Amino acid sequence: MSEAVNAKQNIDLLSLTYEELEELVLSVGEPKYRTAQLFSGLHRGLLPHKITNVGKRVAQKLAAVATCYFPEIAQKYVSAVDGTVKYLLRLSDGNCIETVLMRYKHGNTVCVSSQVGCRMGCTFCASTIGGKVRDLSAGEILSQIITAARDTHERVDNIVMMGIGEPLDNYENVLKFLHIVNDSRGICIGYRHISLSTCGHADGIRALAREELPITLSLSLHAHSDEVRSAIMPINRRWNISEVLSACLEYYRTTGRRISFEYTLIKGQNSSVEDAAALAALLNSALRRGESFPIHVNLIPVNPVKETGLMPPDAAAIKAFSAELERRGVRATVRRTLGPDINASCGQLRRAAAEKQ
Numbered sequence: 001m002s003e004a005v006n007a008k009q010n011i012d013l014l015s016l017t018y019e020e021l022e023e024l025v026l027s028v029g030e031p032k033y034r035t036a037q038l039f040s041g042l043h044r045g046l047l048p049h050k051i052t053n054v055g056k057r058v059a060q061k062l063a064a065v066a067t068c069y070f071p072e073i074a075q076k077y078v079s080a081v082d083g084t085v086k087y088l089l090r091l092s093d094g095n096c097i098e099t100v101l102m103r104y105k106h107g108n109t110v111c112v113s114s115q116v117g118c119r120m121g122c123t124f125c126a127s128t129i130g131g132k133v134r135d136l137s138a139g140e141i142l143s144q145i146i147t148a149a150r151d152t153h154e155r156v157d158n159i160v161m162m163g164i165g166e167p168l169d170n171y172e173n174v175l176k177f178l179h180i181v182n183d184s185r186g187i188c189i190g191y192r193h194i195s196l197s198t199c200g201h202a203d204g205i206r207a208l209a210r211e212e213l214p215i216t217l218s219l220s221l222h223a224h225s226d227e228v229r230s231a232i233m234p235i236n237r238r239w240n241i242s243e244v245l246s247a248c249l250e251y252y253r254t255t256g257r258r259i260s261f262e263y264t265l266i267k268g269q270n271s272s273v274e275d276a277a278a279l280a281a282l283l284n285s286a287l288r289r290g291e292s293f294p295i296h297v298n299l300i301p302v303n304p305v306k307e308t309g310l311m312p313p314d315a316a317a318i319k320a321f322s323a324e325l326e327r328r329g330v331r332a333t334v335r336r337t338l339g340p341d342i343n344a345s346c347g348q349l350r351r352a353a354a355e356k357q
């Protein structure tokens, strides 16, 4: 294979930072100002030859050295209840991922996937059932925001990295995506409007802290003892609760950003009032240490996944759990289920599509 062909396969226009795009523009003999036109056009979902002012000649020069691919909307579901839109997107190699647009009072939030599948193995999660197929590139993560904005003709105000995959297991590409989506010459979403959720990759949390980006970190905690957490989340055998909470403390001290703790309520496993008391004790002792560490717990009644057979506790038990946390000084909210009529918790659409094939 010639070098030119290799180069063409390697450069993906959507994965380029502004500076990298500028380098490419100069390397094909175009003036610097083309970069601004291309960067903003690409991030509005236009292929180079469709961008006003850019023209066919420039598009051809770029096409000789780089590729650009916007995912195809394979399936789309719109909730009649609250307008939530759920997409199954097909990537250039045929793999599918899920992206969700949620409408809140404070604006539109898009939930993006960071990998095709996941290798973390949490027992309650549909995304991990077939393991990890591959990482998404920075451009493929970005293209989910672009697709949702283009399809709805609406602005995306917030991003949550809570879709398929473990973002800190695809660190470099996720970080590049964060830089690109934050760039004021493109989509321009402030770091304070971005949340990243992790199952507890302590090294990744510490690395992210060192980047000093003011993004919100969510830790999927789901249990108050190592015994239970290791049984439902294999990553706990690598970094246990004490190690991951100490990484969270470091994240808070470095960035000053509040950390939220996700706690999936599973009937009969982690959702009794005693569990709530133990969870509050754990967080208070591990994190407060004389500091005013703001602790917020998001309670998520488990979404039933047919392969797991797990069920959420009833409404009274959820209320009692939440009240017990509050009584012990831990703020808690029960996550509202959006799009109840298009209910397919993350990973389930992709699995259904894969099974059909």
Ligand code: SAH
Pocket (backbone or CB within 6 Å): 122, 124, 125, 126, 161, 162, 163, 164, 165, 166, 167, 197, 198, 199, 200, 218, 219, 220, 262, 264, 300, 301, 302, 303, 304, 305, 345
């Ligand atoms: N890998 C990251 C982000 C993806 S999952 C993480 O683990 O945080 C986003 C959130 O949904 C996590 O808190 C995850 O534990 C939770 N989740 C996964 N499957 C679920 C299910 N069936 N019901 C409720 N929450 C679930």
